[in-house]
Amino acid sequence: MPICGKWEKLITWAEKEGNSAKALEFREKLAECIVYTAMEKARKGDLAEAEALVKYGREAAKKFGIEELSFHLSLIEKEIEKKRERRKAVAQTK
Numbered sequence: 001m002p003i004c005g006k007w008e009k010l011i012t013w014a015e016k017e018g019n020s021a022k023a024l025e026f027r028e029k030l031a032e033c034i035v036y037t038a039m040e041k042a043r044k045g046d047l048a049e050a051e052a053l054v055k056y057g058r059e060a061a062k063k064f065g066i067e068e069l070s071f072h073l074s075l076i077e078k079e080i081e082k083k084r085e086r087r088k089a090v091a092q093t094k
Helices: 005-017 020-044 047-064 068-093
Strands: none
Touching: 005 020, 005 047, 020 047, 020 068, 047 068
């Protein structure tokens, strides 16, 4: 995901340099970027983009070992599902 991709590059750079403190800091920034961006997309109703970010987030969590990211992504998935259900209910009443 281009929006958060810079953090991936910085994580890789910090790991190559042997700077584990910076790598951890960049992992946190990557997680924040993914979570906040996906939440924003979901709230604005751009559910396809939010789902794409969740998928990207799951891949990044595995790649960089960011366990706590999965919890936040699960919450976003629930929010997306609620919005889809509401849209479906509204469409059926019309």
